[in-house]
Amino acid sequence: MRPLLRAAACGSVAVAVAGLVSPSAAADRDLRTTVTLAPLGTYSTGVFDESAAEIVSYDARSRRLFVVNAAQAKVEVLDASRPATPRKLFDLATAGVRAGDGSSVAEGAVANSVDVRADGLGAIAVEAPDKVSPGWVVFFDARGRDGQALGAVRVGALPDMLTFTPDGDRLVVANEGEPADDFSTDPEGSVAVVDVPHSVRAPGQRSVRTADFHRYEHRVPPGVRVFGPTVNERFPVSANLEPEYVTVDRHSRTAYVTLQEADALAVVDLRSARVTSVKSLGAKDHSRPGNGMDTSDRDGGIAIRQVPVYGLYMPDGIHSYTSRGREYLVTANEGDAREWGDYVEGARVKDLGDDGLPPLCADVFDESVTEDEDLGRLNVTTASGLRADGSCYEKLYAFGARSFSIWTTDGRQVYDSGDSFERVTAQANPEFFNSDHTSSDFDSRSDDKGPEPENLALGEINGRTYAFVGLERVGGLAVYDITDPRHARFVAYRNNRDFSVSVEDGGDLAAAGDLGPEGVTFIPAKDSPTHTPLVAVANEVSGTTTLFRVTA
Structure with missing residues (x-):
């Protein structure tokens, strides 16, 4: 090279x-x-x-x-009327805001996402301090002078991203539902569909509906990556599917939600608040012309080349x-990659075969690929690519x-x-x-x-x-x-x-x-x-x- x-x-x-x-x-x-x-x-x-x-x-x-x-659990409001000199006006704080279910946004809660409707109704996704408890959506007037919240509603665990529909009638929230860092709790992922008022005010808790993944507990669609341990014995598949980001079609009828670690896309009917399908996005073949990649940080230079590696798309935005x-x-x-508790999904190619991991299949890969300047340093998933009998890795799947x-x-x-x-x-x-x-x-x-x-x-x-x-x-x-x-x-x-x-x-x-x-x-x-x-x-x-x- x-x-x-x-x-x-x-x-x-x-x-x-x-x-x-x-x-x-x-x-x-x-x-x-x-x-x-x-x-x-x-x-x-x-x-x-x-x-x-x-x-x-x-x-x-x-x-x-x-x-x-996110560092300070707030949204900063900037005056951008002079783009050369944007300046801060005030903060939109979330702690202490009362929600429709009687709860209040707790101290230590984390702001994750913000969106503003055309008439100035704004919404902030806020996760609970422990991230595994239900989170909130805090509403505000984007044109207000004091940064006071209008109210809040309770949604699923770890609301990570939200967006208003093009017609402004609904707010869609991706509740990621990540497990606790020590893997003691693993909430299910879900998508909240909130019917919002036509005026600039907060909706009530009854306006919140939740689209879950329960229908897939006993039938995971082909290619969708459901893997790794979970302590959620009741809904293990739903705990594994973690909504990341949302977009909505121009008719405001359907939401499309990335399930990043699962390398999949969920389709949500907004009128019924129901997940209608989950589809695998597959993998990219980096051995094909135009799909090359540089696989090593120790190859002495820039070496973008075709390699026998597949890339899991795993989209975020x-x-x-x-x-x-x-x-x-x-x-x-x-x-x-998933890394929770003692579970670590990724490994370097050269470490396959060590610490209880199956090796590379000798009839597929030459030993030279494990050298640092070749594929040895590349991080790949250990959850995909195994031969049917589990004896060795016949394919290598990189993250992204x-x-x-x-x-x-x-x-x-x-x-x-x-x-x-x-x-x-x-x-x-x-x-x-x-x-x-x-x-x-x-x-x-x-x-x-x-x-x-x-x-x-x-x-x-x-x-x-x-x-x-x-x-x-x-x-x-x-x-x-x-x-x-x-x-x-x-x-x-x-x-x-x-x-x-x-x-x-x-x-x-x-x-x-x-x-x-x-x-x-x-x-x-x-x-x-x-x-x-x-x-x-x-x-x-x-x-x-x-x-x-x-x-x-």
């Missing part, structure tokens, strides 16, 4: 299609559209690596940003859009697909970005290829999910639809024109990070720029204070929220 040239690169880097041909799709050479992202202004909490800026939402009328500060009258789903294929994908609503993939993320970031910042987000380094994440696409936003500009994908580790936004879902095209990459500053190694946080993009929100020109499209990005490691101007 011959490493590519490593050249010094630091500071805020932008790559547009004019200066970079997407390596994974020859059709990109014919692209004529150029998109640019220009950072306008940043609000900083000054808090490093404590999830002080996670999810961001926007209210057009008040021109306010609402940013989840999901959004939907319409092309030629048909609905499509777009996912950021981050990947995630290092890509974003476009799917039909029945779970059929029509596009995947292949190895584009790694190739784009390698060309933009070769000296810091596959860097981590807490420190500036080279190749440190190649053995574990690479750039790690976490989330994305979709936006329409001049009649074309774009996906803005946040890369959690190396940082930055990769932009693709997805107007034609079967022929999506890379158009730009922007990383508002100064790699010459490594905060974990003592560098100045204020000088480092944006680290660890988590939440991404598109603001169309008609709603923008500058009358031009904007993208807001919340960065959980740097604790910053940055507004970018989009030119297309």
